[in-house]
Amino acid sequence: MAEGVTPESGGGKELEPTTGSRELDQTHSKELAPYTPRISHGQETKFRMTYAVLAGVGLAAVAAAVIFLAAGKPPKPPEWSAWKPTASGDNALTQIASHIAPAYRQPTGQQLVAVEGGPAQVAGLPVKIVLLRTPNDFALAQGKSAVFSLCGLGKFCSIKSGKPSRERTLLLQRESLELALYSFRYVGDVKQVVVILPPAPKRKPSQAMFFSRADMKPQLDQPLRATLPAKPPSIPSLRDGPIKDFLEKVTGSQVYNYDLTQAQDASVLLELAHFDLKKANASGSTATGTP
Numbered sequence: 319m320a321e322g323v324t325p326e327s328g329g330g331k332e333l334e335p336t337t338g339s340r341e342l343d344q345t346h347s348k349e350l351a352p353y354t355p356r357i358s359h360g361q362e363t364k365f366r367m368t369y370a371v372l373a374g375v376g377l378a379a380v381a382a383a384v385i386f387l388a389a390g391k392p393p394k395p396p397e398w399s400a401w402k403p404t405a406s407g408d409n410a411l412t413q414i415a416s417h418i419a420p421a422y423r424q425p426t427g428q429q430l431v432a433v434e435g436g437p438a439q440v441a442g443l444p445v446k447i448v449l450l451r452t453p454n455d456f457a458l459a460q461g462k463s464a465v466f467s468l469c470g471l472g473k474f475c476s477i478k479s480g481k482p483s484r485e486r487t488l489l490l491q492r493e494s495l496e497l498a499l500y501s502f503r504y505v506g507d508v509k510q511v512v513v514i515l516p517p518a519p520k521r522k523p524s525q526a527m528f529f530s531r532a533d534m535k536p537q538l539d540q541p542l543r544a545t546l547p548a549k550p551p552s553i554p555s556l557r558d559g560p561i562k563d564f565l566e567k568v569t570g571s572q573v574y575n576y577d578l579t580q581a582q583d584a585s586v587l588l589e590l591a592h593f594d595l596k597k598a599n600a601s602g603s604t605a606t607g608t609p
Contacts, residue, residue, distance in 0.1 A: 399542040403504050411435040411464050411508075414500045422493045422550050424480050430489065431468040431477065431516055435497065438463035438512070440578065440586045447512060449528070450591040453598040459530075461509030465588075466497050470516045474523060477516055485556040490515055491527065491569040496546055498529035502538055512588065514576070526576040527569065528590050 403413040415435035422430040438445035447459035468490060470477035480486065494513035501511050513527045531538075537545045556562045574590040577599060581587050589595055 396541050398503055398538075399500070400548065403500075407505065407507075408437050410505050411437070411466075411501060414497060414504070415466060418493065418496055418500065422489060423552075425553055426479070428479060430486075430493070431470050431475075433466055433468055433493075433497070435464060435466040435501075438465045438588070443584060443586050445586045445588050446581065447510065447528075448587050448589045450589060450593075450595075450598070453591075453593070456589075459510050462507045463510045463512060464501050464505065464508045465512045465514070466494070467514040468493065468516050472516075472519060474521065475516045476519045476521070478519075480553075482518055483553070485553045485562075488556045488562060488565045488569075489550065489553055491573065492546070492550060492565050494527040494572075495529070495565075495569050496550075498527075499534060499537055499542060499545065502529075502531050502534055503542075512576075512590070515573075524575055524577075526574055526588075526590060527572045528574055529572060 401417060403410040403417070405413050412435060415433040419431065419433035420429055424430055438447065445463065445465065447463050448456050449459060450456045467475070469475035472478035477486070494515070497513055498511040501508050509531050511529045513529075514523055515525045515527065517523045517525075551561050556565070574592060575595050576591075577589045577595040579587045579589065579599070589599075591598070
């Protein structure tokens with residue numbers, strides 16, 4: 319062994335930091351202090367609350383997913399009607415007329431009337447609908463109109479068989495209401511519907527029903543069966559009872575007297591009023607009279 323070299327006692331023990339190393343650590347701490355984020359006690363509490371909220375949201379999402387998978391997809395809303403036209407536009411109006419007409423019958427089982435429907439025109443000429451509140455106060459209906467005609471087998475489209483009655487008239491008004499509802503539901507650009515009613519025997523047609531989309535909104539917002547049962551009532555059943563009262567309330571004010579006149583632009587004016595149009599036109603005080 320070399321002389322002059324004496325091993326230190328307590329070999330293998332950890333060397334304690336010297337004074338110089340302590341000073342170096344303190345120097346590094348001072349240099350890094352400006353860059354070390356400081357979290358106050360209040361901030362720490364906020365962070366903990368945020369993590370708790372996020373954890374709660376996550377658990378709620380998982381629970382919602384489990385419920386959705388267990389319950390399946392939500393049920394579809396009910397169909398507005400069991401039947402609907404396969405065509406669109408004016409062709410849909412024709413299909414609606416063909417579908418509804420056979421459902422309305424006389425007590426004998428014979429079909430009540432034939433129904434023809436389409437856009438508002440007569441002999442290829444466009445029809446403008448004029449609503450007269452008084453003989454001197456009128457307004458043109460705006461937007462697309464559809465016109466249906468109810469025609470019996472008698473003269474001037476009157477109903478040939480059976481006896482005229484208030485009950486039969488109510489059934490015709492119900493048929494008119496159903497035509498209007500189907501038209502508004504499945505022909506989106508139709509704003510108003512006019513239904514020409516058959517006249518009394520030996521008379522010319524003079525009455526029509528007028529329906530606007532805005533007025534029918536409550537009935538369009540719910541399935542058809544909530545307004546009208548699938549099967550039309552019989553004529554005898556309308557002598558009294560809730561169905562009679564309902565039809566009188568919903569359709570009574572929709573019946574108008576009507577008249578057709580020629581406009582200066584070659585179109586046809588379909589005038590609708592709750593008063594006698596023949597007398598009003600004869601006096602020259604309506605929209606078609608001398609200005």
